[in-house]
Amino acid sequence: MGRSPCCEKAHTNKGAWTREEDERLVAHVRAHGEGCWRSLPSAAGLLRCGKSCRLRWINYLRPDLKRGNFSRDEDELIVKLHSLLGNKWSLIAARLPGRTDNEIKNYWNTHIRRKLLGRGIDPVTHRPLTDAATCSCGSNFLGLRAGMLDFR
DNA sequence: AACTTTTACAACCGCAAGCAT
DNA sequence: GATGCTTGCGGTTGTAAAAGT
Numbered sequence: 001m002g003r004s005p006c007c008e009k010a011h012t013n014k015g016a017w018t019r020e021e022d023e024r025l026v027a028h029v030r031a032h033g034e035g036c037w038r039s040l041p042s043a044a045g046l047l048r049c050g051k052s053c054r055l056r057w058i059n060y061l062r063p064d065l066k067r068g069n070f071s072r073d074e075d076e077l078i079v080k081l082h083s084l085l086g087n088k089w090s091l092i093a094a095r096l097p098g099r100t101d102n103e104i105k106n107y108w109n110t111h112i113r114r115k116l117l118g119r120g121i122d123p124v125t126h127r128p129l130t131d132a133a134t135c136s137c138g139s140n141f142l143g144l145r146a147g148m149l150d151f152r
Numbered sequence: 153a154a155c156t157t158t159t160a161c162a163a164c165c166g167c168a169a170g171c172a173t
Numbered sequence: 174g175a176t177g178c179t180t181g182c183g184g185t186t187g188t189a190a191a192a193g194t
Contacts, residue, residue, distance in 0.1 A: 015187090016162075038179060054180075055163065090182060101182075106161050 013047045017056055021046055025053055026061050059102045066098030070107055078104060079112060083126040 013021070028044035034057070037050035046053060070078070074096060081092045089101035089108075096104065113123040122129050 014164075016189095036179090050179080051165090051181090052163075058181095059162075087183065102162080105183075110160055 012041075012049050012052075014052075017060075021048065022056070022061060025057060029057055029061075055102075059100045062100075064098055065100065070099075070111075074099070075112065078108065079116070079126075082108065082112075082123075 017025075024044050024046055025040075028040060032043070037054040040046070040050055040053050041048050044053075048056075077096065078092060081095060085091050087105075089105045093099050093101040093104050108123075116123040116126075117129070120129050121127070
C-alpha cells in the first residue's frame, strides 16, 4: 500500500553535509550528469537518500550558482514576480539565473517579507495593510518568528 | 565575559505530478 | 484505468552565527 518512503533506509546520514560527501557528489554528477537520484547514492558511495543528494546539488553544489547577496535589481524582481506568481518559488527562480528556489524562498521569508511589512504592505496580497493586525492573520503570526517588530 | 535572543540559511518532510508498467 | 515509483515543490524546522543585554 502506498509509496515507499525514499529515506526509509536505516543507514542513511542526515543533517549537515561533510566536505567528503560534497566531493563525492560533485565528482559523481560531473562524471554521470544529473538525474537518476534514486540510484545515485549507492553509485556514488554516499549514505544519503537520493532526495537529499538532489537538494544538496541543486541548492549548494551546482557550479552555476551565484551565491552571495541579492542585488537591488534581484530584490525588486522577486517582489514583482511574487506579486504575479505567489509562492511559486521554482517559477520565480527560473527567472533569476544562478538562484535557487530554496534560496529565494529563504530570502523572501527573512528579508523581503519583513521589509514589506515595515512599509505597511501585506507580503501575501501586496496591498496596503489597512486592517493590519487582523487581516492576513497567518502572515502576522508567521512574521513573529522572523522578528517583525524590528523594522530598521 | 557569560548568557539570551534573534537572524540567516541549510536541510528535512510530506505531498502531488508525471511517468512507466 | 489502476497502481507504484521517482522526482520536484513548497512549507517548515534545526542550528550556527551574530547581536543584544
